[in-house]
Amino acid sequence: MPILPKLPKFSRRFVLRSRPADLPDASNFDIVTVPLSAPSGEDLVVRVLIAALSPWQNQRLKDFKNYTNPFQIGELIDCDVLGQVIAGRAGGFEPGALVTGRLGWQELAIARPEQLSPVTDEFAEATWLTALSSPGLTAYCAMDLFGRPMPGRTLVVTSAAGAVGGYAVQLGKRAGMRVVG
Numbered sequence: 540m541p542i543l544p545k546l547p548k549f550s551r552r553f554v555l556r557s558r559p560a561d562l563p564d565a566s567n568f569d570i571v572t573v574p575l576s577a578p579s580g581e582d583l584v585v586r587v588l589i590a591a592l593s594p595w596q597n598q599r600l601k602d603f604k605n606y607t608n609p610f611q612i613g614e615l616i617d618c619d620v621l622g623q624v625i626a627g628r629a630g631g632f633e634p635g636a637l638v639t640g641r642l643g644w645q646e647l648a649i650a651r652p653e654q655l656s657p658v659t660d661e662f663a664e665a666t667w668l669t670a671l672s673s674p675g676l677t678a679y680c681a682m683d684l685f686g687r688p689m690p691g692r693t694l695v696v697t698s699a700a701g702a703v704g705g706y707a708v709q710l711g712k713r714a715g716m717r718v719v720g
Contacts, residue, residue: 585622
């Protein structure tokens with residue numbers, strides 16, 4: 540992807556227009572054009588290449604709080620993205636670098652280096668927004684830090700049909716566990 544010689548003055552983003560009664564559709568969202576603030580100091584400008592639409596976002600569209608606050612009407616739809624740095628040099632990132640981070644459903648984002656992770660050739664690009672995104676990392680941390688998987692042990696995953704539970708099942712199986720879920 541070519542590096543832009545000049546930064547755009549505006550960016551488009553998806554915001555919540557209305558709360559869905561059931562499953563969301565296009566009428567629940569607006570595409571708005573917003574001024575792109577000038578990056579300063581340690582800021583990087585990231586062009587969003589792929590935005591991950593994950594199951595957890597559907598819960599945030601509703602007007603109730605569970606583990607996090609719901610999206611507010613007019614708010615940028617938060618999501619994990621795969622992007623490319625197009626301006627700025629900070630935190631080891633340079634223009635052209637592929638990155639991932641929670642930058643939202645928008646064309647361009649101003650980000651601090653600590654909001655980003657470098658995308659390496661170790662995994663396919665799609666892996667960064669699936670197994671290595673929020674649901675996959677949640678399952679990995681829960682299993683590794685708290686579950687301590689051991690071959691032959693039994694793992695019960697009550698939410699095996701969900702995104703995090705589905706990854707937990709796979710991690711348990713890979714560790715040689717008997718998985719129920």
